[in-house]
Amino acid sequence: MSNLIVHGGAPLAGRIVPSANKNAILPILCATLLTAEPVRLRGITEITDVKKILEVFRSLGSSVEVDFQTGILDVHHKSTHFDPASDRLPEEMRSSIMLVPGLMARFGAARIEDDVKGCTLGAREIDPHVEVFERFGAVVERQSDGLLLNVPGRLRANDHWTDYASVTTTENFVLCAALAEGTSTLMNAASEPHVQEFCAFMQMLGAKLEGLGTSRLKISGVEKLGGGDFTFAEDFHEIVTFLALGAITGGDVQVKNSQPEQFPLIDRTFAKFGVRIEHKDGWSRAITTGALKVKEPFTRNILQKVEAAPWPYLPVDLLPIFVALGVKAEGSVMFWNKIYDGAMGWTSELSKFGAHAFLSDPHRMVTFGGKPLHAAEVESPYIIRVAIALLMVAASIPGRSVIRHAAPIRRAHPHFVENICSLGARIEWVEGD
Structure with a gap:
């Protein structure tokens, strides 16, 4: 206590x-999984959720070098691996669900643990996220300790209109669409400052994204994303x-x-x-x-x-x-x-x-x-x-x-x-x- x-x-x-904003840092950290190129982030913060995600990266074989004194993080997912049978995402952390798109795009499989939650702010359902993953081609199987997602082939583009302007659902849609085959459109997208910062990072990696800061996002999928150097606001x-x-x-x-x-x-x-x-x-x-x-x-x-x-x-x-x-x-x-x-x-x-x-x-x-x-x-x-x-x-x-x-x-x-x-x-x- x-x-x-x-x-x-x-x-x-x-x-x-x-x-820097936790709600920008966490999705951007998860987005780095989409690329095999080195990424440098400036202004990284020493908070619990950041350390948990970095520990996941290390456990999956990624290169992680961080100096919380200077706020500089270098992460490289070149040698990353993932086995849904043995690798687990952090529980009791809402942002872990944003690791799913990168794992699906890179390895064709991902997991959602049973105990994915954040602050006690009432019911925070995962159904909108599962729906997004399914729309991009994921096959979802319920297991005793969570959900297993498998993607036969490449993620496929789609158009979606969300029930409400959810920040995390918007970010998961963009994460999936960035490497999907074709052009995707999201209506009723969230547009908070941290969502705009996340979208700017995705553009830096090479994502083709239009509508930043609006409720309509258009993303044209690319074959691969690059690396870069990004500073948080x-x-x-x-x-x-x-x-x-x-x-x-x-x-x-x-x-x-x-x-x-x-x-x-x-x-x-x-x-x-x-x-x-x-x-x-x-x-x-x-x-x-x-x-x-x-x-x-x-x-x-x-x-x-x-x-x-x-x-x-x-x-x-x-x-x-x-x-x-x-x-x-x-x-x-x-x-x-x-x-x-x-x-x-x-x-x-x-x-x-x-x-x-x-x-x-x-x-x-x-x-x-x-x-x-x-x-x-x-x-x-x-x-x-x-x-x-x-x-x-x-x-x-x-x-x-x-x-x-x-x-x-x-x-x-x-x-x-x-x-x-x-x-x-x-x-x-x-x-x-």
């Missing part, structure tokens, strides 16, 4: 350079989190941000809590004047709203960050998670701080902010950004708080606590119960 001890109440200030999740930490503690935090063009809706969401975001010379800054206060809607008798759904909506992963601002700011806000059921059920933990938050249904929460808050010991569900949101609330309150089960933070954000401490926070990890 990993707990966080937070001595809150100090305004945070300073400059931070965010790490800053994680917009971390950018928003550090800006919010500055705002909730009444401090002044500046965050490196090379893609402010992705932030107009995020900036407007901050403004609903009285926070102005300034982008200047490659840096972003949260500016507050006095206590946080919810902006009242002009329409009478309605609550201020923050709605989260697939991009270009506000990303659902960021919703807990704004919930933290909601319990701190004077006024009431309704938060609406339009994707995951069960992702809002942590109001009881907020109440331990003295916060007033009401769960309307599995998708909606209302905060009645500006109440007196006090330090507390709380338990985080296994959801990365919820653990961070609880940390944010604790950091804004004078006194000693404890965030129990905070380990999910390490899945996405390397050196996160060290970075916050560099801004003046007093936070430490404590192992054990």
Whole structure:
């Protein structure tokens, strides 16, 4: 067990350079399996899921050289092998399902383990992925410990229209289509910043991909892909989190941000809590004047709203960050998670701080902010950004708080606590119960 001890109440200030986005790194790592040429990745992060995938690569005979201090990874799958009878993909890691297309394309076979999951965000089905694999020609056989996929010959192109704009399903479709025979089209494709970054990497390898950043992707399959040198962008999740930490503690935090063009809706969401975001010379800054206060809607008798759904909506992963601002700011806000059921059920933990938050249904929460808050010991569900949101609330309150089960933070954000401490926070990890 990993707990966080937070001595809150100090305004945070300073400059931070965010790490790369886990949700870009993991699919790009999986995509390297599609080529037998060397690939160099710059900005790789030392997080649990990255280390698990690299260990899989090593077990399959790939060459892996990584320096987490410099963030440089060299990977070469020239001598890679795979035997579905003996080789296993990492369990309890959602991203392992993105290893399947590379294995099918290279070796004609792959596996999906029974226990493929990520954060506890409600039901996260694998059926959309299996459907994609079948459309590209995979024959799926259910076994006692998972699914076995066999591909007779080369993957074959197809057109597909997904039920919803799923990030991982979109990435799996592109991974399959890149080396498939013919031209494939995906409608209702996800277009989040990390999906765009993944698609840019695929183009660097030589994939013929059109429609980057839109809901319609067209991919013309090629015989083989090449290698290359790729640098990750800053994680917009971390950018928003550090800006919010500055705002909730009444401090002044500046965050490196090379893609402010992705932030107009995020900036407007901050403004609903009285926070102005300034982008200047490659840096972003949260500016507050006095206590946080919810902006009242002009329409009478309605609550201020923050709605989260697939991009270009506000990303659902960021919703807990704004919930933290909601319990701190004077006024009431309704938060609406339009994707995951069960992702809002942590109001009881907020109440331990003295916060007033009401769960309307599995998708909606209302905060009645500006109440007196006090330090507390709380338990985080296994959801990365919820653990961070609880940390944010604790950091804004004078006194000693404890965030129990905070380990999910390490899945996405390397050196996160060290970075916050560099801004003046007093936070430490404590192992054990």
